Amino acid sequence: xxxxxxxxxxxxxxxxxxxxxxxxxxxxxxxxxxxxxxxxxxxxxxxxxxxxxxxxxxxxxxxxxxxxxxxxxxxxxxxxxxxxxxxxxxxxxxxxxxxxxxxxxxxxxxxxxxxxxxxxxxxxxxxxxxxxxxxxxxxxxxxxxxxxxxxxxxxxxxxxxxxxxxxxxxxxxxxxxxxxxxxxxxxxxxxxxxxxxxxxxxxxxxxxxxxxxxxxxxxxxxxxxxxxxxxxxxxxxxxxxxxxxxxxxxxxxxxxxxxxxxxxxxxxxxxxxxxxxxxxxxxxxxxxxxxxxxxxxxxxxxxxxxxxxxxxxxxxxxxxxxxxxxxxxxxxxxxxxxxxxxxxxxxxxxxxxxxxx
Numbered sequence: 001x002x003x004x005x006x007x008x009x010x011x012x013x014x015x016x017x018x019x020x021x022x023x024x025x026x027x028x029x030x031x032x033x034x035x036x037x038x039x040x041x042x043x044x045x046x047x048x049x050x051x052x053x054x055x056x057x058x059x060x061x062x063x064x065x066x067x068x069x070x071x072x073x074x075x076x077x078x079x080x081x082x083x084x085x086x087x088x089x090x091x092x093x094x095x096x097x098x099x100x101x102x103x104x105x106x107x108x109x110x111x112x113x114x115x116x117x118x119x120x121x122x123x124x125x126x127x128x129x130x131x132x133x134x135x136x137x138x139x140x141x142x143x144x145x146x147x148x149x150x151x152x153x154x155x156x157x158x159x160x161x162x163x164x165x166x167x168x169x170x171x172x173x174x175x176x177x178x179x180x181x182x183x184x185x186x187x188x189x190x191x192x193x194x195x196x197x198x199x200x201x202x203x204x205x206x207x208x209x210x211x212x213x214x215x216x217x218x219x220x221x222x223x224x225x226x227x228x229x230x231x232x233x234x235x236x237x238x239x240x241x242x243x244x245x246x247x248x249x250x251x252x253x254x255x256x257x258x259x260x261x262x263x264x265x266x267x268x269x270x271x272x273x274x275x276x277x278x279x280x281x282x283x284x285x286x287x288x289x290x291x292x293x294x295x296x297x298x299x300x301x302x303x304x305x306x307x308x309x310x311x312x313x314x315x316x317x318x319x320x321x322x323x324x325x326x327x328x329x330x331x332x333x334x335x336x337x338x339x340x341x342x343x344x345x346x347x348x349x350x351x352x353x354x355x356x357x
Contacts, residue, residue: 113280
């Protein structure tokens, strides 16, 4: 009961935070990406019993797997094989005042996204001019047309107009490296302040839009992200196994200050669902205990530790730390760009952890 009460309190607090934050922000019509929700993803190692390796979950429903099962988990194949020739590193952004070529000159960045269907919410032909050479833009359907947060209705409309109903869209063509275009499903489906939706809604949209896109255009699908554990995604897997099977990569988010905690979380997710991972958000911030942003040294250690693990882990295919913005709302210690749009030391730490492609 204490844990349930704690989760409820965190969720209420996060909703209030998101509401106040939204009134202050508009990067390209997108709320300065919410950071964050009061509860981070999910699984933390249970240290109450030194002889136990069980992972604690955000509820008593057993959302997280026993840590001992991670190595024994079998991979679940999607309906196509995953392919990506470039590096794993991507840019998450909603700030097109930045010259992204300053972040991609190392040739270690292969993809980017901005929580929208088209770059900066513009027409594909215009928006793609803002994407650096050699970098693949991944369109996203952020939420349903009924989502009031984050200009959800407009983003839904753009996805239909420029992706679903435009078979000749450049956003359906292959990436510069020759691999299939990746299309991203919904953002943090278990939060009403984000792309919140029911499992039934997600299944219906998956069948209506994403399955035909994959069948007709050969795109690969990055699945919906969630932030309050894995129970939503378990129900999704059960309720529409056809859509689940078509997903090529699971999207995962986490915000912590200890890199090993995030690594355990992602390992447990992969053990449960068996698909390759796309880490589409992570950052050094403590939402679980109200600690906020850590020291600069601790933030650097966290971001570097997760990045190095992602680089060395075969089933992690994409990773984008949160986020390349001129103003970040999870503390300056997490800034990947300066207020004038220059790469920070933290961004260079990320680059140094990336193997040359």
